[in-house]
Amino acid sequence: MTGRPAWRWLLLFSLWLASGASRAANEPDVADAGWTESPAPPDAPWTADAGAAVAPPGPEGAGAAAAGEADAKSPAAQQAETCAECHEDLAGAFGKNIHAKTGHYGMPGRCESCHPGAALHAESGDRSKVVNPAKVDAAESSASCLACHGRDRGHTWWRGSSHARREVGCVSCHAVHEGGSRQLRGATEGAVCFRCHLDVRADLLKRSRHPLRDSALAWGEGKMTCSSCHNPHGGRARALIDAASINDKCYQCHFEKRAPVLWEHSPVKEDCLVCHTAHGSSNDKLLTTRIPRLCQECHMQGRHQSGSLATRSVFALNRSCLNCHPQVHGSNNPSGTVLQR
Numbered sequence: 001m002t003g004r005p006a007w008r009w010l011l012l013f014s015l016w017l018a019s020g021a022s023r024a025a026n027e028p029d030v031a032d033a034g035w036t037e038s039p040a041p042p043d044a045p046w047t048a049d050a051g052a053a054v055a056p057p058g059p060e061g062a063g064a065a066a067a068g069e070a071d072a073k074s075p076a077a078q079q080a081e082t083c084a085e086c087h088e089d090l091a092g093a094f095g096k097n098i099h100a101k102t103g104h105y106g107m108p109g110r111c112e113s114c115h116p117g118a119a120l121h122a123e124s125g126d127r128s129k130v131v132n133p134a135k136v137d138a139a140e141s142s143a144s145c146l147a148c149h150g151r152d153r154g155h156t157w158w159r160g161s162s163h164a165r166r167e168v169g170c171v172s173c174h175a176v177h178e179g180g181s182r183q184l185r186g187a188t189e190g191a192v193c194f195r196c197h198l199d200v201r202a203d204l205l206k207r208s209r210h211p212l213r214d215s216a217l218a219w220g221e222g223k224m225t226c227s228s229c230h231n232p233h234g235g236r237a238r239a240l241i242d243a244a245s246i247n248d249k250c251y252q253c254h255f256e257k258r259a260p261v262l263w264e265h266s267p268v269k270e271d272c273l274v275c276h277t278a279h280g281s282s283n284d285k286l287l288t289t290r291i292p293r294l295c296q297e298c299h300m301q302g303r304h305q306s307g308s309l310a311t312r313s314v315f316a317l318n319r320s321c322l323n324c325h326p327q328v329h330g331s332n333n334p335s336g337t338v339l340q341r
């Protein structure tokens with residue numbers, strides 16, 4: 001094996017030296033770039049128009065921002081300090097809030113982004129100058145949150161959703177300062193929803209139900225939550241269901257019901273809720289009605305299925321229809337035409 005000629009090693013060595021020198025020359029540039037907050041990633045979805053969407057509302061806000069840039073402290077930290085003079089506890093606790101870190105996402109993170117007029121208020125101490133999102137109407141306070149959250153994946157269907165239409169705003173469910181997990185206004189998700197949806201709470205006391213009772217309660221199960229099926233921020237299907245259709249949602253967990261079958265029972269593929277309720281029922285297996293009546297709502301052909309079965313009829317006894325037609329969701333047996341096997 002012949003080595004490389006000595007002149008080539010020399011050339012490589014001098015190239016390396018030169019690049020080392022330029023590395024050293026570059027270092028101070030990085031150090032005095034003067035970033036006070038982490039820069040936004042270049043493709044952060046907000047950077048394009050974040051300025052327009054969440055600009056501080058008045059000249060006083062813009063002034064504070066400019067002053068902050070000249071200083072070592074971020075504008076966010078500076079403003080929080082001003083507020084702390086009179087709102088010590090609240091401003092102190094804010095350091096741990098995810099919203100104190102919005103700079104990392106390339107957004108402004110001042111108290112002002114949710115409290116327009118805050119700077120004017122801080123100068124005067126006049127509470128009427130600052131907006132409290134809990135005291136303005138739902139559309140206005142939600143708009144201030146949507147300035148940053150409007151593009152979150154989960155919020156695509158917020159506008160026109162049943163909550164937005166009925167003036168249930170972000171602050172009905174979220175408490176930014178004292179909220180728990182996900183800044184929710186309640187110890188658990190259920191506790192948030194049950195403030196308004198008492199009928200659903202009642203359903204969870206019924207005999208058959210989805211295992212939804214909050215694990216925080218003594219009688220809790222805590223295996224799933226309301227948002228296992230619903231997106232409270234809006235959904236594609238009716239009733240804020242977070243899937244293309246209600247059946248698609250059910251298939252996500254009961255996937256064996258999705259499989260194609262040789263002998264379909266047509267209502268099953270059409271809508272599970274023809275026979276089942278979603279939350280809870282006094283009938284077995286979340287059924288809307290007891291069997292045989294459930295089956296007889298549709299099957300009145302006038303043979304053994306028909307309406308006035310004698311009490312001791314073999315066709316009405318016990319779970320009656322299901323004794324002979326157990327494959328109610330469809331059959332894969334070549335001779336399962338009447339769902340009997």
Ligand code: HEC
Binds near residue numbers: 084119
């Ligand atoms: C000079 C003292 C002072 C400073 C500084 C101050 N506040 Fe206040 N703020 C008050 C007082 C007093 C109230 C009324 C409190 C009450 O009634 O409980 C108040 C109330 C508020 C309210 C509730 C208004 C309402 O109508 O419910 C908000 C929001 C608020 N301040 C935000 C801020 C922010 C943000 C800052 C920093 C930019 C700030 N404050 C700085 C004194 C101050």
Ligand code: HEC
Binds near residue numbers: 079083087134
């Ligand atoms: C992400 C939005 C957001 C940011 C940022 C924010 N707040 Fe708030 N603030 C709210 C909301 C929403 C309320 C309404 C009260 C509630 O939801 O419990 C509120 C209420 C308040 C109140 C009235 C408290 C009361 O109990 O009546 C004060 C004072 C306040 N904020 C001060 C501040 C200060 C100071 C900062 C910055 C350190 C700040 N806020 C940052 C959203 C925000």
Ligand code: HEC
Binds near residue numbers: 107149176181
């Ligand atoms: C200045 C931009 C900005 C504003 C205004 C804003 N947020 Fe946020 N918020 C963020 C960022 C950034 C995060 C962290 C990233 C994320 O979870 O999307 C966040 C996170 C959250 C979270 C998730 C917390 C968690 O533990 O996962 C909730 C809930 C939330 N915000 C609610 C609100 C509400 C309610 C308002 C209006 C009162 C609001 N935000 C206003 C920027 C903002």
Ligand code: HEC
Binds near residue numbers: 163
């Ligand atoms: C009806 C109650 C309700 C309303 C109204 C509501 N939220 Fe939520 N939000 C929730 C629940 C519950 C979660 C937790 C979902 C989870 O854990 O998957 C959540 C989660 C979030 C999160 C965390 C990320 C995510 O999507 O899971 C953000 C951010 C958020 N909400 C912002 C908002 C904003 C902004 C508004 C107003 C436009 C709003 N929310 C209105 C109940 C609500």
Ligand code: HEC
Binds near residue numbers: 172173196
């Ligand atoms: C502040 C009260 C309030 C809270 C809290 C609340 N909701 Fe609602 N919700 C409403 C109102 C009002 C409607 C509209 C009812 C109507 O139109 O009949 C509604 C409607 C709904 C609907 C039916 C939508 C439809 O189109 O039929 C669902 C599902 C729902 N809420 C789920 C939830 C969940 C899940 C939570 C908790 C994360 C929650 N809600 C918290 C007030 C609330």
Ligand code: HEC
Binds near residue numbers: 239
């Ligand atoms: C297994 C999925 C699932 C879970 C989990 C679930 N829901 Fe529902 N929910 C549905 C379906 C499906 C509908 C539509 C019912 C209909 O259209 O007949 C619905 C309808 C609703 C409605 C409107 C009709 C009514 O009954 O008032 C509300 C409100 C509601 N759900 C709230 C909740 C709350 C609160 C929770 C958590 C305690 C919850 N849901 C958990 C599937 C679910």
Ligand code: HEC
Binds near residue numbers: 211224229278285
């Ligand atoms: C997030 C997962 C999930 C989704 C989505 C879901 N389920 Fe369930 N379902 C469960 C769990 C968990 C059980 C309880 C199983 C157990 O106890 O063994 C259950 C049980 C049931 C039962 C039997 C109840 C009983 O008393 O034994 C029926 C019927 C049912 N689900 C129907 C539905 C329908 C209809 C939908 C769509 C609206 C649906 N499920 C969506 C998880 C889910």
Ligand code: HEC
Binds near residue numbers: 257273285322
């Ligand atoms: C024609 C009425 C009907 C329709 C439609 C229907 N079911 Fe059922 N389902 C029943 C009956 C009846 C039972 C009780 C069976 C038993 O006890 O053996 C049942 C039981 C169940 C059970 C619990 C026992 C098991 O088989 O795992 C689940 C889960 C279930 N159904 C899910 C669904 C889903 C998901 C859909 C929609 C794809 C659906 N059902 C549509 C009638 C129906």
Ligand code: HEC
Binds near residue numbers: 265267322
């Ligand atoms: C929402 C209406 C509806 C309900 C409720 C219903 N079915 Fe059906 N069922 C149908 C339809 C539609 C067909 C298809 C009829 C056809 O193809 O002629 C069918 C077909 C059948 C068949 C096969 C008949 C054949 O000729 O292929 C049997 C068996 C059956 N159902 C039993 C039941 C039982 C048992 C129940 C109660 C657990 C029930 N059905 C509930 C609508 C319903």
Ligand code: HEC
Binds near residue numbers: 292306325
């Ligand atoms: C003792 C067993 C048995 C019971 C109980 C029973 N069936 Fe059947 N069913 C059959 C048999 C076997 C067939 C197929 C032979 C036939 O067509 O008569 C059938 C056929 C059917 C058909 C197909 C259409 C038709 O007329 O042929 C439907 C629909 C049906 N049953 C519904 C029901 C309903 C609803 C109940 C409950 C009220 C029920 N069955 C109870 C045994 C039973």
